[in-house]
Amino acid sequence: MDACYNCILTFLKIAHTNMNNINKLSDYFKLLQTKFNLIITADNTIIYIASIAMISILALLITKITHNRLKQTIPVQNIIRSTIFPLSVTLGLIILNIIIIILHEPRSILVIFALKLFSFAVIINLINLLVNYLFAKRHYTIILSKFIKALLWISALVMITDADDDMINLLDNITFHFGKNQLSIWDMLHALATLIIIFIGARLLNRYSERKINHIQQMDTNIRQIMIRISKIVIFILSAMIALPIIGIDITALSVFGGALGVGLGFGLQKIASNFLSGFIILLDRSIKVGDRLILDNHGGLVSKITTRYVVLERFDGTEVLIPNETFITNSIQNQSYSSKRIRSEILLTISDKIDINQALDLIKQAIQSAPNTISDKAAVMITKLVDNGLEVKGYYWVEQPGFVVEAGNYIYIQIVKLFKENSIATPLTTQRIEVVNRD
Numbered sequence: 001m002d003a004c005y006n007c008i009l010t011f012l013k014i015a016h017t018n019m020n021n022i023n024k025l026s027d028y029f030k031l032l033q034t035k036f037n038l039i040i041t042a043d044n045t046i047i048y049i050a051s052i053a054m055i056s057i058l059a060l061l062i063t064k065i066t067h068n069r070l071k072q073t074i075p076v077q078n079i080i081r082s083t084i085f086p087l088s089v090t091l092g093l094i095i096l097n098i099i100i101i102i103l104h105e106p107r108s109i110l111v112i113f114a115l116k117l118f119s120f121a122v123i124i125n126l127i128n129l130l131v132n133y134l135f136a137k138r139h140y141t142i143i144l145s146k147f148i149k150a151l152l153w154i155s156a157l158v159m160i161t162d163a164d165d166d167m168i169n170l171l172d173n174i175t176f177h178f179g180k181n182q183l184s185i186w187d188m189l190h191a192l193a194t195l196i197i198i199f200i201g202a203r204l205l206n207r208y209s210e211r212k213i214n215h216i217q218q219m220d221t222n223i224r225q226i227m228i229r230i231s232k233i234v235i236f237i238l239s240a241m242i243a244l245p246i247i248g249i250d251i252t253a254l255s256v257f258g259g260a261l262g263v264g265l266g267f268g269l270q271k272i273a274s275n276f277l278s279g280f281i282i283l284l285d286r287s288i289k290v291g292d293r294l295i296l297d298n299h300g301g302l303v304s305k306i307t308t309r310y311v312v313l314e315r316f317d318g319t320e321v322l323i324p325n326e327t328f329i330t331n332s333i334q335n336q337s338y339s340s341k342r343i344r345s346e347i348l349l350t351i352s353d354k355i356d357i358n359q360a361l362d363l364i365k366q367a368i369q370s371a372p373n374t375i376s377d378k379a380a381v382m383i384t385k386l387v388d389n390g391l392e393v394k395g396y397y398w399v400e401q402p403g404f405v406v407e408a409g410n411y412i413y414i415q416i417v418k419l420f421k422e423n424s425i426a427t428p429l430t431t432q433r434i435e436v437v438n439r440d
Contacts, residue, residue, distance in 0.1 A: 048110045051096055059088035083129075086121035093118065120156035124149060131200065148196060151189075191247035198246075202239040206232055221290055225306060226283045271326070275309045278325035282306065288328055288335065293343060293402035295334035296323065302402065316406075337402060342375065344398050345405045347412055352390040355425050357383075361393065363423060367415035368397045373404040 063085045093115040100107060131145045175184045209231045213224050282288050283306065292303045294313060301315035310322045327333075336343050347368075351360050361381050369376040375398040384392045399408050420427050 045108075045110060048108045052093070052111070052114050055089055055092035055096065059085050059092060062088045083122060083125050086118045086125065090115065090118045090122060117156070120152075124152045124156065127152065151193070187248075194246050195243055198239050198243045202235050205235050209235070223283075226280065229280070229283075229308060271324075272309070275325045278329045279306065279308050282311070282325060282328055287338070288333070289337075292335055292337040295336065296327070296331070299323070341401050342398055343402050343405065344378075344396060345409060346397070347395045347409055348392070349395075349413075349416070350387055350390055350392050352426055353386075354390075357391065359423065360420070360425055363419040363425070364393065364395050364416055367412050367419055368395050370415060371397060371408045371411045373400050374398060374408050375400070 066084050093111060097107070097111055097115060100111065128145060128149050131148060175182050210228050213227045213231065216224065288294070288303060288306065288311065290303050290306060294301065294303060296313070299313055299315060299321050301313045301321070303311060304314045304320070305312035306325075308325075310324050311328065313321045313323055315321060349364075351357070361383075365379055365381045368374065368379040368381070378396075378398040380396040382394060382396075384394050386392070395412065397408060397412065399405055417427055419425075
C-alpha cells in the first residue's frame with residue numbers, strides 16, 4: 001500500500017509540474033500574440049509592407065544578376081544563393097530606416113522587425129555554410145546542420161520579439177528531475193550550444209593545423225601524417241577539458257569512465273585500439289607510404305590514404321579496398337616501392353621459328369629501350385620455352401614509377417609490330433593445325 005501511495009504521489013507531482021509548464025508556455029504565446037498585434041495595427045503598416053515587398057523584389061533581381069556573373073564554382077553559387085538575397089534585403093531595410101529618420105517619421109515596428117529578421121538570416125546562413133565546409137556531407141552531419149539551423153532560427157525569433165529574458169526564465173523554470181538532480185531545459189540547451197560551439201572551433205583549429213603541417217615540404221610525408229594525428233588528439237583533449245567544466249561536469253569524476261574505457265579496450269575495443277596503434281607504427285617505421293605499390297593476397301594497387309583505422313588501396317582497375325592497419329603489422333606484404341620507386345614488368349609474345357631469331361630478339365630489345373619513362377640499360381629479352389607455333393619470348397623492362405607500367409607496355413607492343421613490319425618479319429599469330437583422319 002505504501003508503494004502504491006508513493007507512486008500515485010509521484011505521478012501527481014509530475015502532472016502538477018507539467019501543468020505549470022504548459023501554463024507558462026501559454027503565457028509566452030499570449031505575449032507573442034500581443035506583440036504581433038502591435039506590429040499589425042501600427043501606423044502606415046500597408047505602406048511599410050509595400051516598401052518591404054519592393055525591397056525584396058529588388059533583392060531577388062540583384063541575386064539573380066550576381067549569380068549569373070559569378071557562377072564559376074559551386075561554393076560561390078552556394079554563398080550567393082543563401083547570403084546575397086537576405087544581405088540585399090537587410091541593406092535595403094537599413095536605407096528605408098534612415099529615410100524614415102530623415103523624414104522625422106515615427107520608427108516602424110514592422111521595419112525594425114524585418115531588419116532584425118533578415119540580419120539574422122544572413123548570420124544563420126553564414127554559420128550553416130561554415131558547418132557544411134567543416135564537415136563532410138554525411139547523414140549525421142546533415143542532421144546536425146539542420147538542427148543547428150533550427151535552433152538558431154528559434155533563438156533569432158525570440159530575440160527579434162524582445163522576449164529573450166522571458167523565454168530564458170520560462171525555459172529555466174521548466175525542470176526535469178533525475179533522482180536527486182534537477183535539470184532545466186535552459187541548462188540542457190546551454191550545454192548543447194556550448195558543445196556545438198567548442199566542437200566547431202575544434203574543427204576549425206584542426207583544419208588550420210592540418211593545412212600548416214602539410215605546407216612543411218621539408219618534413220617527410222609520414223612524419224606529417226603523425227603530426228596531424230597528434231594535433232587532432234591534443235585538440236580533442238583540450239576541447240573536452242574546456243567544454244566539460246563549462247557544462248557542469250567534474251573532470252575528476254571521469255576517472256571512473258577512464259577505468260571503464262580501459263576495460264573496454266582490453267576486451268571489446270581491442271581490435272580498434274590495435275588498428276589505431278598499428279597506424280602509428282606504420283607511419284613511424286615508414287614501411288608503407290602514400291603512393292607505394294602493394295601486393296596483398298588478391299589485392300594489388302597504390303596506397304592512396306593512410307588513416308587511423310585502415311589503409312586505402314586503390315586497385316589497378318580503379319576500385320578502392322580498405323585494409324585494416326593491423327593486417328600490415330601481422331601479415332607479409334609485398335611492397336614494390338619500399339626502397340625504390342623503380343619497378344620491373346614484362347611483355348610476353350610468341351615468334352615463329354622460321355624467321356631470323358637473333359634479329360627478332362634485337363628488334364624487341366630495341367622497342368623496349370625506346371619506350372618512354374623506362375631504364376634502357378636494364379632492358380632484357382630472352383626465350384623462355386618452345387611452343388607449337390615457334391618460340392615464347394619474354395621482354396623485361398624497368399620503369400621509374402609504378403604508374404608508367406601500363407603506358408610503357410602498350411608503347412612496346414606497338415613498337416614491336418612497327419619494327420617487325422619495317423624489317424619484313426611476320427607478326428606472330430596464333431595458329432592451330434587440324435588433321436582429318438580417314439578411318440575407311
